[in-house]
Amino acid sequence: MTIDEMSPVPFYVQLADILAAQIADGTLKPRTPIPSEAHLQQTYGVSRGTVRAAVKLMRERGQVLTFPGRGTWVAEKQP
Numbered sequence: 610m611t612i613d614e615m616s617p618v619p620f621y622v623q624l625a626d627i628l629a630a631q632i633a634d635g636t637l638k639p640r641t642p643i644p645s646e647a648h649l650q651q652t653y654g655v656s657r658g659t660v661r662a663a664v665k666l667m668r669e670r671g672q673v674l675t676f677p678g679r680g681t682w683v684a685e686k687q688p
Contacts, residue, residue, distance in 0.1 A: 621662035639685045
């Protein structure tokens with residue numbers, strides 16, 4: 610999946626939905642880290658702020674957990 614630049618949906622929501630789909634299809638497994646900010650920036654061609662907003666949205670949805678100094682990990686139980 611890619612970010613649709615012509616979509617009215619904000620980039621951060623699109624990125625959060627892409628990562629959520631990867632969790633749902635098993636590409637990103639529970640209790641494993643999500644890709645780094647830099648990797649997500651390069652892969653999807655978005656800014657650091659967009660990546661951070663997407664991760665924040667996923668945290669609010671209960672899809673990921675962030676541990677200071679350890680990174681962001683896929684939550685064990687998905688909502």
